Amino acid sequence: MMDRQDIDQLASRLVSLVPPGLAKAHEDLRANFSDVLAQGLRRLDLVTREEFEVQSLLLARTRAKVDELERRVAELESSLGAREG
Known part of the structure:
Protein backbone atom coordinates (compact mmCIF):
# COMPACT_ATOMS: atom_id res chain seq x y z
CA MET A 1 0.00 0.00 0.00
CA MET A 2 1.13 3.56 -0.54
CA ASP A 3 2.63 5.28 2.47
CA ARG A 4 2.52 8.98 3.23
CA GLN A 5 5.82 9.61 1.40
CA ASP A 6 4.47 8.01 -1.79
CA ILE A 7 1.32 10.11 -1.55
CA ASP A 8 3.36 13.29 -1.04
CA GLN A 9 5.53 12.46 -4.06
CA LEU A 10 2.46 11.91 -6.23
CA ALA A 11 0.94 15.16 -4.96
CA SER A 12 4.17 16.98 -5.83
CA ARG A 13 4.06 15.55 -9.36
CA LEU A 14 0.49 16.75 -9.75
CA VAL A 15 1.46 20.21 -8.53
CA SER A 16 4.30 20.30 -11.07
CA LEU A 17 1.62 20.11 -13.78
CA VAL A 18 0.00 23.33 -12.54
CA PRO A 19 0.91 26.35 -14.72
CA PRO A 20 3.76 28.52 -13.35
CA GLY A 21 1.44 31.52 -13.10
CA LEU A 22 -0.16 29.87 -10.09
CA ALA A 23 3.11 29.51 -8.17
CA LYS A 24 1.58 31.02 -5.02
CA ALA A 25 -1.02 28.26 -4.97
CA HIS A 26 1.50 25.42 -5.39
CA GLU A 27 1.94 24.68 -1.67
CA ASP A 28 -1.81 24.79 -1.01
CA LEU A 29 -2.46 22.58 -4.02
CA ARG A 30 0.22 20.10 -2.92
CA ALA A 31 -1.37 19.84 0.54
CA ASN A 32 -4.86 19.49 -0.95
CA PHE A 33 -3.76 16.88 -3.50
CA SER A 34 -2.01 14.95 -0.75
CA ASP A 35 -5.09 14.96 1.49
CA VAL A 36 -7.46 14.00 -1.33
CA LEU A 37 -5.19 11.15 -2.44
CA ALA A 38 -4.83 9.84 1.12
CA GLN A 39 -8.60 9.93 1.68
CA GLY A 40 -9.28 8.20 -1.63
CA LEU A 41 -6.80 5.43 -0.92
CA ARG A 42 -8.24 4.83 2.56
CA ARG A 43 -11.67 4.24 0.99
CA LEU A 44 -10.37 1.63 -1.45
CA ASP A 45 -10.06 -1.13 1.18
CA LEU A 46 -6.58 -2.13 -0.01
Missing part, protein backbone atom coordinates in the same frame (compact mmCIF):
# COMPACT_ATOMS: atom_id res chain seq x y z
CA VAL A 47 -4.41 -4.81 1.57
CA THR A 48 -0.67 -4.89 2.03
CA ARG A 49 1.54 -7.08 -0.16
CA GLU A 50 2.26 -9.22 2.93
CA GLU A 51 -1.45 -9.80 3.59
CA PHE A 52 -1.96 -10.65 -0.08
CA GLU A 53 0.91 -13.19 -0.02
CA VAL A 54 -0.45 -14.85 3.13
CA GLN A 55 -3.90 -15.18 1.58
CA SER A 56 -2.41 -16.51 -1.68
CA LEU A 57 -0.53 -19.23 0.23
CA LEU A 58 -3.64 -20.11 2.21
CA LEU A 59 -5.67 -20.34 -1.00
CA ALA A 60 -3.04 -22.58 -2.63
CA ARG A 61 -3.06 -24.94 0.38
CA THR A 62 -6.85 -25.01 0.39
CA ARG A 63 -6.91 -25.73 -3.35
CA ALA A 64 -4.46 -28.63 -2.87
CA LYS A 65 -6.59 -30.04 -0.05
CA VAL A 66 -9.78 -29.79 -2.15
CA ASP A 67 -8.01 -31.53 -5.05
CA GLU A 68 -6.88 -34.35 -2.73
CA LEU A 69 -10.38 -34.74 -1.28
CA GLU A 70 -11.90 -34.84 -4.78
CA ARG A 71 -9.42 -37.56 -5.71
CA ARG A 72 -10.30 -39.58 -2.60
CA VAL A 73 -14.05 -39.23 -3.22
CA ALA A 74 -13.56 -40.41 -6.81
CA GLU A 75 -11.62 -43.46 -5.53
CA LEU A 76 -14.34 -44.26 -2.99
CA GLU A 77 -17.06 -43.88 -5.61
CA SER A 78 -15.09 -46.12 -7.94
CA SER A 79 -14.62 -48.82 -5.32
CA LEU A 80 -18.32 -48.64 -4.39
CA GLY A 81 -19.26 -49.02 -8.05
CA ALA A 82 -17.00 -52.05 -8.38
CA ARG A 83 -18.63 -53.71 -5.37
CA GLU A 84 -22.16 -53.10 -6.65
CA GLY A 85 -21.56 -54.01 -10.21
Whole structure:
Protein backbone atom coordinates (compact mmCIF):
# COMPACT_ATOMS: atom_id res chain seq x y z
CA MET A 1 0.00 0.00 0.00
CA MET A 2 1.13 3.56 -0.54
CA ASP A 3 2.63 5.28 2.47
CA ARG A 4 2.52 8.98 3.23
CA GLN A 5 5.82 9.61 1.40
CA ASP A 6 4.47 8.01 -1.79
CA ILE A 7 1.32 10.11 -1.55
CA ASP A 8 3.36 13.29 -1.04
CA GLN A 9 5.53 12.46 -4.06
CA LEU A 10 2.46 11.91 -6.23
CA ALA A 11 0.94 15.16 -4.96
CA SER A 12 4.17 16.98 -5.83
CA ARG A 13 4.06 15.55 -9.36
CA LEU A 14 0.49 16.75 -9.75
CA VAL A 15 1.46 20.21 -8.53
CA SER A 16 4.30 20.30 -11.07
CA LEU A 17 1.62 20.11 -13.78
CA VAL A 18 0.00 23.33 -12.54
CA PRO A 19 0.91 26.35 -14.72
CA PRO A 20 3.76 28.52 -13.35
CA GLY A 21 1.44 31.52 -13.10
CA LEU A 22 -0.16 29.87 -10.09
CA ALA A 23 3.11 29.51 -8.17
CA LYS A 24 1.58 31.02 -5.02
CA ALA A 25 -1.02 28.26 -4.97
CA HIS A 26 1.50 25.42 -5.39
CA GLU A 27 1.94 24.68 -1.67
CA ASP A 28 -1.81 24.79 -1.01
CA LEU A 29 -2.46 22.58 -4.02
CA ARG A 30 0.22 20.10 -2.92
CA ALA A 31 -1.37 19.84 0.54
CA ASN A 32 -4.86 19.49 -0.95
CA PHE A 33 -3.76 16.88 -3.50
CA SER A 34 -2.01 14.95 -0.75
CA ASP A 35 -5.09 14.96 1.49
CA VAL A 36 -7.46 14.00 -1.33
CA LEU A 37 -5.19 11.15 -2.44
CA ALA A 38 -4.83 9.84 1.12
CA GLN A 39 -8.60 9.93 1.68
CA GLY A 40 -9.28 8.20 -1.63
CA LEU A 41 -6.80 5.43 -0.92
CA ARG A 42 -8.24 4.83 2.56
CA ARG A 43 -11.67 4.24 0.99
CA LEU A 44 -10.37 1.63 -1.45
CA ASP A 45 -10.06 -1.13 1.18
CA LEU A 46 -6.58 -2.13 -0.01
CA VAL A 47 -4.41 -4.81 1.57
CA THR A 48 -0.67 -4.89 2.03
CA ARG A 49 1.54 -7.08 -0.16
CA GLU A 50 2.26 -9.22 2.93
CA GLU A 51 -1.45 -9.80 3.59
CA PHE A 52 -1.96 -10.65 -0.08
CA GLU A 53 0.91 -13.19 -0.02
CA VAL A 54 -0.45 -14.85 3.13
CA GLN A 55 -3.90 -15.18 1.58
CA SER A 56 -2.41 -16.51 -1.68
CA LEU A 57 -0.53 -19.23 0.23
CA LEU A 58 -3.64 -20.11 2.21
CA LEU A 59 -5.67 -20.34 -1.00
CA ALA A 60 -3.04 -22.58 -2.63
CA ARG A 61 -3.06 -24.94 0.38
CA THR A 62 -6.85 -25.01 0.39
CA ARG A 63 -6.91 -25.73 -3.35
CA ALA A 64 -4.46 -28.63 -2.87
CA LYS A 65 -6.59 -30.04 -0.05
CA VAL A 66 -9.78 -29.79 -2.15
CA ASP A 67 -8.01 -31.53 -5.05
CA GLU A 68 -6.88 -34.35 -2.73
CA LEU A 69 -10.38 -34.74 -1.28
CA GLU A 70 -11.90 -34.84 -4.78
CA ARG A 71 -9.42 -37.56 -5.71
CA ARG A 72 -10.30 -39.58 -2.60
CA VAL A 73 -14.05 -39.23 -3.22
CA ALA A 74 -13.56 -40.41 -6.81
CA GLU A 75 -11.62 -43.46 -5.53
CA LEU A 76 -14.34 -44.26 -2.99
CA GLU A 77 -17.06 -43.88 -5.61
CA SER A 78 -15.09 -46.12 -7.94
CA SER A 79 -14.62 -48.82 -5.32
CA LEU A 80 -18.32 -48.64 -4.39
CA GLY A 81 -19.26 -49.02 -8.05
CA ALA A 82 -17.00 -52.05 -8.38
CA ARG A 83 -18.63 -53.71 -5.37
CA GLU A 84 -22.16 -53.10 -6.65
CA GLY A 85 -21.56 -54.01 -10.21
